[in-house]
Amino acid sequence: MLTYNLKEKDGPLYKSLYENIRSDINRGILRCGDKLPSKRTLARNLGISIITVEKAYDQLIGEGYLYTLPQKGYYVANTVLMQPVFPSVPAPRIINRTREKEKADFDFSSNMIESNCFPFSIWAKILRETISMKERELMTNPPCNGIYELRSAIAKHLSGFRGMSIDPDQIVVGAGTEYLYSLLTKLIGENKVYCIENPGYKKLKSIYELNHNECRLVSLDEYGIRMEELRDCGADVAHISPTHHFPTGITMPVSRRYELLAWANEKEDRYIIEDDYDSEFRINGNPIPTLQSIDTGGKVVYMNTFSKSLASTIRISYMVLPPELANKYYEKLAFLACTVPTFEQYTLAEFISRGYYEKHINRMRLYYGRKRKRVLDIIRSVFREDQCRIIENDSGLHFLIELNTEVGDAEIIRRLQEQGIRIGSVNDCDMEGKSGKSGTFIINYSNLNVDCLEEAVLALKDASLM
Amino acid sequence: MLTYNLKEKDGPLYKSLYENIRSDINRGILRCGDKLPSKRTLARNLGISIITVEKAYDQLIGEGYLYTLPQKGYYVANTVLMQPVFPSVPAPRIINRTREKEKADFDFSSNMIESNCFPFSIWAKILRETISMKERELMTNPPCNGIYELRSAIAKHLSGFRGMSIDPDQIVVGAGTEYLYSLLTKLIGENKVYCIENPGYKKLKSIYELNHNECRLVSLDEYGIRMEELRDCGADVAHISPTHHFPTGITMPVSRRYELLAWANEKEDRYIIEDDYDSEFRINGNPIPTLQSIDTGGKVVYMNTFSKSLASTIRISYMVLPPELANKYYEKLAFLACTVPTFEQYTLAEFISRGYYEKHINRMRLYYGRKRKRVLDIIRSVFREDQCRIIENDSGLHFLIELNTEVGDAEIIRRLQEQGIRIGSVNDCDMEGKSGKSGTFIINYSNLNVDCLEEAVLALKDASLM
Numbered sequence: 001m002l003t004y005n006l007k008e009k010d011g012p013l014y015k016s017l018y019e020n021i022r023s024d025i026n027r028g029i030l031r032c033g034d035k036l037p038s039k040r041t042l043a044r045n046l047g048i049s050i051i052t053v054e055k056a057y058d059q060l061i062g063e064g065y066l067y068t069l070p071q072k073g074y075y076v077a078n079t080v081l082m083q084p085v086f087p088s089v090p091a092p093r094i095i096n097r098t099r100e101k102e103k104a105d106f107d108f109s110s111n112m113i114e115s116n117c118f119p120f121s122i123w124a125k126i127l128r129e130t131i132s133m134k135e136r137e138l139m140t141n142p143p144c145n146g147i148y149e150l151r152s153a154i155a156k157h158l159s160g161f162r163g164m165s166i167d168p169d170q171i172v173v174g175a176g177t178e179y180l181y182s183l184l185t186k187l188i189g190e191n192k193v194y195c196i197e198n199p200g201y202k203k204l205k206s207i208y209e210l211n212h213n214e215c216r217l218v219s220l221d222e223y224g225i226r227m228e229e230l231r232d233c234g235a236d237v238a239h240i241s242p243t244h245h246f247p248t249g250i251t252m253p254v255s256r257r258y259e260l261l262a263w264a265n266e267k268e269d270r271y272i273i274e275d276d277y278d279s280e281f282r283i284n285g286n287p288i289p290t291l292q293s294i295d296t297g298g299k300v301v302y303m304n305t306f307s308k309s310l311a312s313t314i315r316i317s318y319m320v321l322p323p324e325l326a327n328k329y330y331e332k333l334a335f336l337a338c339t340v341p342t343f344e345q346y347t348l349a350e351f352i353s354r355g356y357y358e359k360h361i362n363r364m365r366l367y368y369g370r371k372r373k374r375v376l377d378i379i380r381s382v383f384r385e386d387q388c389r390i391i392e393n394d395s396g397l398h399f400l401i402e403l404n405t406e407v408g409d410a411e412i413i414r415r416l417q418e419q420g421i422r423i424g425s426v427n428d429c430d431m432e433g434k435s436g437k438s439g440t441f442i443i444n445y446s447n448l449n450v451d452c453l454e455e456a457v458l459a460l461k462d463a464s465l466m
Numbered sequence: 467m468l469t470y471n472l473k474e475k476d477g478p479l480y481k482s483l484y485e486n487i488r489s490d491i492n493r494g495i496l497r498c499g500d501k502l503p504s505k506r507t508l509a510r511n512l513g514i515s516i517i518t519v520e521k522a523y524d525q526l527i528g529e530g531y532l533y534t535l536p537q538k539g540y541y542v543a544n545t546v547l548m549q550p551v552f553p554s555v556p557a558p559r560i561i562n563r564t565r566e567k568e569k570a571d572f573d574f575s576s577n578m579i580e581s582n583c584f585p586f587s588i589w590a591k592i593l594r595e596t597i598s599m600k601e602r603e604l605m606t607n608p609p610c611n612g613i614y615e616l617r618s619a620i621a622k623h624l625s626g627f628r629g630m631s632i633d634p635d636q637i638v639v640g641a642g643t644e645y646l647y648s649l650l651t652k653l654i655g656e657n658k659v660y661c662i663e664n665p666g667y668k669k670l671k672s673i674y675e676l677n678h679n680e681c682r683l684v685s686l687d688e689y690g691i692r693m694e695e696l697r698d699c700g701a702d703v704a705h706i707s708p709t710h711h712f713p714t715g716i717t718m719p720v721s722r723r724y725e726l727l728a729w730a731n732e733k734e735d736r737y738i739i740e741d742d743y744d745s746e747f748r749i750n751g752n753p754i755p756t757l758q759s760i761d762t763g764g765k766v767v768y769m770n771t772f773s774k775s776l777a778s779t780i781r782i783s784y785m786v787l788p789p790e791l792a793n794k795y796y797e798k799l800a801f802l803a804c805t806v807p808t809f810e811q812y813t814l815a816e817f818i819s820r821g822y823y824e825k826h827i828n829r830m831r832l833y834y835g836r837k838r839k840r841v842l843d844i845i846r847s848v849f850r851e852d853q854c855r856i857i858e859n860d861s862g863l864h865f866l867i868e869l870n871t872e873v874g875d876a877e878i879i880r881r882l883q884e885q886g887i888r889i890g891s892v893n894d895c896d897m898e899g900k901s902g903k904s905g906t907f908i909i910n911y912s913n914l915n916v917d918c919l920e921e922a923v924l925a926l927k928d929a930s931l932m
Contacts, residue, residue: 063754064689064719077721095635095792097800115605124597131590139581139777169561175641175781175805182648186676206801210652212678223530253530255543288529311605313808315641326561334563335672339641341810342779 001037001045013048014055021056025065025076036066036074105420106456110447111312111397117367118311119360123347126356130346138342144334146173146318147345153352154318161358162279164293164302170326175339177277177305177317178207183333184301185211187325188237188271195235197225199429201246204239217431220245224252227259238264241275242291243282247429247442249393249400257291264299271325272300278308280361281368282395298322306348308397308446309361316340316348368397368446375445375453382457387464397446400426403439405464412441415463421456439464467503467511479514480521487522491531491542502532502540571886572922576913577778577863583833584777585826589813592820596812604808610800612639612784613811619818620784627824628745630759630768636792641805643743643771643783644673649799650767651677653791654703654737661701663691665895667712670705683897686711690718693725704730707741708757709748713895713908715859715866723757730765737791738766744774746827747834748861764788772814774863774912775827782806782814834863834912841911841919848923853930863912866892869905871930878907881929887922905930 004020006013024030037045039053046053057074060066067077131138137147145151151168158164174180181204185192190212196204198217205215216233218225225240238260242252252260264270274291292302305317321329338345351357376390379401391400405412409425416423427438441460470486472479490496503511505519512519523540526532533543597604603613611617617634624630640646647670651658656678662670664683671681682699684691691706704726708718718726730736740757758768771783787795804811817823842856845867857866871878875891882889892906907926 062717062719064721064723077719095633095789095796097635097796112605112607115601118601118605120597120601124594127593127597128590131586131593135581135584135586139578139584139779141578141778167561169563175645176803178802179641179645179805190678203801210799212656251528253528253543255530257530312607312803313605315803315805315807323561330561330563333676335669336644337642337778337781339645339781339805341781341807344807344809 002042003045006046006048014052014059017046017048017052017056018059021060022063022065030076032076032078034076036076038073104417104422106422106449106452107447108421108423108441108443108456110422111308111444112447113308113311114447117364119356122356123351126350126354127343127347130343130350134346137346140342142338142340142342142345144336144338145169145171145329146338146340147342147349149353150345150349151318153349157352157357158320162276162290162293164290164320166320167323170320170323171318172321172329173316173318173338173340173345175315175317176307177275177303178203179339180303180317180319181207182211183329183336184273184319185213186333187321187328189269192236192269193234195225195230195233195238196431197240197245198431199247199426200431201241202429202431205431208239220248220250222250223256224250225256225260227256227263230260230263236267236269237271237273239273239275240291241277243276243279243288244393244396246277247398247400247424247426249391249396249398251288251393251395254288254294257288257294261291261295261297261299265297270299274300274302276302276304278396279304280309281365281397292320295322298324301325309357309364310348314344314348316344371448371450372399372445374450375443375448378450378453379443379457382454382461387461391440398442398444401441401443401460403441403460403464405439406466407464409438409441412460412463416459419459421459423460468508469511472512472514480518480525483512483514483518483522484525487526488529488531496542498542498544500542502542504539570883570888572888572915572918573913574887574889574907574909574922576888577774577910578913579774579777580913583830585822588822589817592816592822593809593813596809596816600812603812606808608804608806608808608811610802610804611635611637611795612804612806613808613815615819616811616815617784619815623818623823624786628742628756628759630756630786632786633789636786636789637784638787638795639782639784639804639806639811641781641783642773643741643769644669645805646769646783646785647673648677649795649802650739650785651679652799653787653794655735658702658735659700661691661696661699661704662897663706663711664897665713665892666897667707668895668897671897674705686714686716688716689722690716691722691726693722693729696726696729702733702735703737703739705739705741706757707743709742709745709754710859710862712743713864713866713890713892715857715862715864717754717859717861720754720760723755723760727757727761727763727765731763736765740766740768742768742770744862745770746775747831747863758786761788764790767791775830776814776823780810780814782810837914837916838865838911840916841909841914844916844919845909845923848920848927853927857906864908864910867907867909869907869926869930871905872932873930875904875907878926878929882925885925887925889926 004017006016010016039050039057043050043053057066061068064077066074068074148168150173151171154171155166155168158166172180174183193214193216194208195216195218198219208215216235218229218233220226224242224245230238242257244251260272264272272291276290290302292300300322302320306314387404389402391402393399409427413423413425424442425438426440426442470483472482476482505516505523509516509519523532527534530543532540534540614634616639617637620637621632621634624632638646640649659680659682660674661682661684664685674681682701684695684699686692690708690711696704708723710717726738730738738757742756756768758766766788768786772780853870855868857868875893879889879891890908891904892908893904
């Protein structure tokens, strides 16, 4: 009979009993096949309750130390297999995070927004109302492409703001454009050739390659992507940002848009991905019609995000699929759960449909217009007219400054880095790795602290001197 | 000289001017290469301001109708290319959403939680505090794997709750396990053979296949996955839910766990994915150590989610990578933005670290324990003992009911469907499509409405009668 001295002060009795028996098995005192006393017998022997014994036995069974035979009792299991196996080569234990991007004191390259620009009080108010009014909806799994209220609000916004006529069922809401790109490649098919603009947004290439596609780079003329190169490169899909190209700022005229659509219509499997990432911040004139709105062949996938117009950290983007791809989406990918929390979806839907989003954009457009002017004034007060040229365009949250300098881009970037200032050059966006002199730098002004700007611009000027 | 009769009542003057000129170009009155009057001349001629003319010209340039030659003036562009191209085959216009799962009046298969179980008031309180205290942090892009505060809170929770010793840098937070699986396949490498448990969670197969992997099915004995079949199937990766297998409810004993680890250690590229999806709701005894905590070879990726323990709609899951894969993650995938909004991340971090999560789990465990008992009581009051067998296990949010019936599963499911009742059978989870008689149905009780349960159980009984 097993006899242990169980003390309440060592914790729950069943746990002590469990540990004692386990230890006896591990030390070979109890051996494979040995029969244990019945619960009743052991309980009586130890002066404890049957329930306590039962809990200990159950735990030992769960962990594989004991097994039961019906109508017979409890037996010690074969525990030879229960010894840990040590691998011949010890696994590494140290985690090396790749060096995070060092924090810069002043960052001309940041694409975040100033935290005082986010409409916190309205957002908090709507969120509070949502939580108190929509308990049931918040706990209900949304459709794969997002709640109807949000898609409908987006469709209405696009109709008013971009003249686009869209069925909310064409819209897929997801946790960021990167996620949506990877969904999209599964719809369009993988092992395709994607053409991306060069210079351009480098991350795109990494994302398409990560998703099993080949990327071809096509250069730009003053109207955007060169059609001849596009034709020659054998692309199936062209990823374009016609409203405001990064980094050059080019806006593609309507004529080139029609040429692009004509190209897409030549073959059945060709598509255009229209990346409209900061179209809300066109400063002058009316916006040019989107490719999506002049597409008669169902060739354009329109992509946009609330990262620029609201905040990148709320992680909501969407794509508008042409009907054929939308049908394919419902057939093939509807089993994947929507990646955006219902809390954010309902809040954003209300935020848009009550008109706050439009107000916010209008406010931000004025704000950015003024800020852009202040930034330009400061630059012009530091540089003489012959020392730099501002490459402005009517749209978006960045512009270019071309310095009249003999110093290479990399050297200027290095010199500024030493002072805690981060800046990117157009050369950095060249994916063919041309390292020739450009002298042209990107000023992302949405997150710039204007109060320290003069100092940073002076440093840029100093860095550009031989 | 262009002369138009512009009227303020038709809207902004620049817009009327723009429309008049565009119309003249489209009708061929103005032709490719024609020179337009200077801004000053046209303004004087029409009796409007230079700025108005400038706005109209800018819009026309933007849209590609005009171009400028420096020092010379404005010219009409070649607009032949600006005509819409119509595809030879008209694109489909109708969107057919695949029939959404019809809403059932009573659903034994729902994996959602009751909305009154979510801790709305505490969540709302912490969210409100987060918004008022952390404006700057909320607007700052989080690290790729989630904010440190959340990962650190998770690591601490796993240490206390599961005895796991983890560096927060091993943790990757993402918008749902489906998203994390697709990330993981990019780390482990694609075109691998994944072994999944059969019967099991069907979606897994779809997800791994969507991510370019082959799936092999391995059947189970009473201790979980059969080791011999695993060895024979040539798998590189085994996806296992050892704490509580769906649907059988099997808990894998420690001995089988060590066997699994031994298998993984035999080859360098072998891994085990440990899916611990509802381990929080073990009802009796202590939890068995996780595979992750007894893994000495860096072979186990631990996955868990807040979908069961908090709500599936907040879309937060996490994985714990062994150091080698963590390093690979930082090297290869750190460029991808974290998919969870900062609002949710900070709120959840506080929720856990202030002890609310543990309290919530304890409360829910009691609640589910009681609910499970009520559900079982109702089932036992409707069925005679010889009419059904309850296959209970100590853990999780579902159990099985085996009916003593000659009616096939599909027929029972169909009969219930007609009455608006949804139920799934263990056969449905068989991915080899064996359609033999099982008579065993899955009772997910977390979202059941106990008040209508008796009626639904009676319907189940009726449906099982010949």
